[in-house]
Amino acid sequence: MAKITEYSKEELQKLEKELLAEYDQYVKAGLKLDMSRGKPAPAQLDLSNGMFDILDGYETENGLDARNYGVLDGIPEMKQLFSDCFGIPTNQIIVGGNASLNLMFDAMMRLMVFGTEGNTPWGRLDKVKFLCPSPGYDRHFGITERLGIEMITIPMTEDGPDMDMVEKLVAEDASIKGIWCVPKFSNPQGICYSDETVKRLAAMKTAAPDFRIFWDNAYGVHPIFEDVKILDILEEAKAAGNPNRPLYFASTSKITFPGAGVSMVAASEEMIEEIKGVMTYQTIGHDKLNQLRHVKFFKNAEGLKAHMAKLADTMKPKFEMVLKILDAELADTGLLTWTSPKGGYFVAVDTLEGCAKETVRLVKEAGVVMTGAGATYPYKKDPKDTNIRIAPSYPTVDELEKAMKIFCVCVKLAGVQKLLAE
């Protein structure tokens, strides 16, 4: 295929005409599809329907009544399941409610109101800044922005955040209090942090004594094509003399039910005590019956992994379809670059500069709602307006095929029109 970016004006005009005609056909066909979020498909959720009536009792393994009050930090068998899945000792785990997002928000609120390790609460400081590797997860940036924390965009490399930049900034500026990380199959690029990246994050010198790594391992057990082993940030931070630096989050939202999962926060034993010191005023305990439901359904980490393999089987044809169509329609056109993730929930693409918003707008006019362009950057502002997140999980493979064809026409149309305007 010839690079469209090298077309003459006449060639571009001709192509624009063809694309407009094709686009019009799609608009007329009137597809209606929402691909805006990384929402699991009904077929994925069906794999967990066994949880509906799995409860044949309500006693935990240590004889507690899971229906009643008590157990602040989770029933032992749920801690064990998380422990086995993520390789974290049970005494460094607190089991939360139905979503890890809530645990991250709570962690941030605790830091705002109470601070950590005796340092000034962040809410009492004039200025607090956070590092935001981008493209990244919009809900992380949303929490930070809502709290009035200044966000600093850090470019992503294929090994994770640009660590030279991270190290320089945190060493100089004590108002930089933390960093958001999705270390495995990152949202949206599917990037896995290299060992060196994890080690540098764990060991780097920070001007702020209360610097915190928000380690959102949302896709820790979510390989699709191939699993990738990521270094354990808790161990690395401990070895580097910064045991209290990471707050490690995970959940079963994308394992069982997004609306009714079980979440986890892990940290050093000292931080676990600090968290519990506030949490004990916040709740008497999270939903233990749902914890028990999860344990009875999976039995153990092996059971959970077998379940994840089934989920991967549902995801594989979708990712393959996305990548196949991108390849067929846009390879070597010069109009789009993309990643081929080994797991996770997304495919991230980059258009020509200044074309992402227009592409998403065109796609929407043709009936397909994608994640808003810019959403993957702090303040929803993608500096180059290139990044688009494709979320293939919810549609069927057939729907996805249609949606991706529309998407490719729109990428071309926006690209060609931009080239013509230059």
Place this chain on the structure above:
Amino acid sequence: MAKITEYSKEELQKLEKELLAEYDQYVKAGLKLDMSRGKPAPAQLDLSNGMFDILDGYETENGLDARNYGVLDGIPEMKQLFSDCFGIPTNQIIVGGNASLNLMFDAMMRLMVFGTEGNTPWGRLDKVKFLCPSPGYDRHFGITERLGIEMITIPMTEDGPDMDMVEKLVAEDASIKGIWCVPKFSNPQGICYSDETVKRLAAMKTAAPDFRIFWDNAYGVHPIFEDVKILDILEEAKAAGNPNRPLYFASTSKITFPGAGVSMVAASEEMIEEIKGVMTYQTIGHDKLNQLRHVKFFKNAEGLKAHMAKLADTMKPKFEMVLKILDAELADTGLLTWTSPKGGYFVAVDTLEGCAKETVRLVKEAGVVMTGAGATYPYKKDPKDTNIRIAPSYPTVDELEKAMKIFCVCVKLAGVQKLLAE
């Protein structure tokens, strides 16, 4: 029965000897019973076991998949159920997670970090104070204390908090930002706020523009002997021109499962919008399957009320036993006064001044753990050391009979020893 408080020294010494002998028998018998919390008994929880496998589908009435992401403020049918039970319009209700305590904590944290109606966030003020009608609920006072908010004890009358004192304080002091209220079958006295009390709370002039009533209607549908109608604080506040003043909390913790219930916060439409404005960053939505489970189990408010009648049947013999033994052992002795609540979870008693701690200590030595004396007051300090909370729900009637006999001996012993020491 002659008043023991009028005994001669010789009579007291003789009685002390008899009581010590009786007490020794109880210590030797070695009963083990935890009555420290208002924990429902297994027999109460059994009444909700039907919820374990009630889910025969996962669609909400408006066709949403309750397993998946979404629905920030609760599924429509759960809002409707709360609406019908508490007489609050659905658009003034947000459904929460498994506990209203968590919603109260969150509300307090929002006020600390974000403030309300554009006022300075409480966490940025030098001094914040809260009114604490006492005896009251220890977990309310716990949240307040943990946040460094100064607590002011307000005496309870049989109509609710001492409103003359409340009105005077809030009119004078702008640093007084709120009040904790358990308006119906209050914890621990079972007091129901009079219409006048509710109206005065709703209408009183407060120096603080952002004064908030934390209205914890924990026992709103929990009559045992007789239901009592309490005025609706939301309506009264609106009528008085202070619509945003009350934050109204409730949950099914003591309706279905304390560990796996569904909670609610209600407020003016303006406050609901304000809450959602933060909540949308905190969570994508609470556990909708558990909401659906509750709705399918109860069907409607009538179903819930029928369930509450069954629960009342399990509580009635326990409250009767407590009151019968108190009456038989301590009526007219001058050593103890108590309330006879019409519903709720507790019976509150008052010993002679300075005898509550010693009574609870003696009872504990004999194997029965009661709520710590003082726990029902701010900073765990009962100024006169008289108040003890009896929580009859968890033990069986037989266990309760034994425990109450021990309790009565200890009340007498502590009382007699105090009289002898004077």
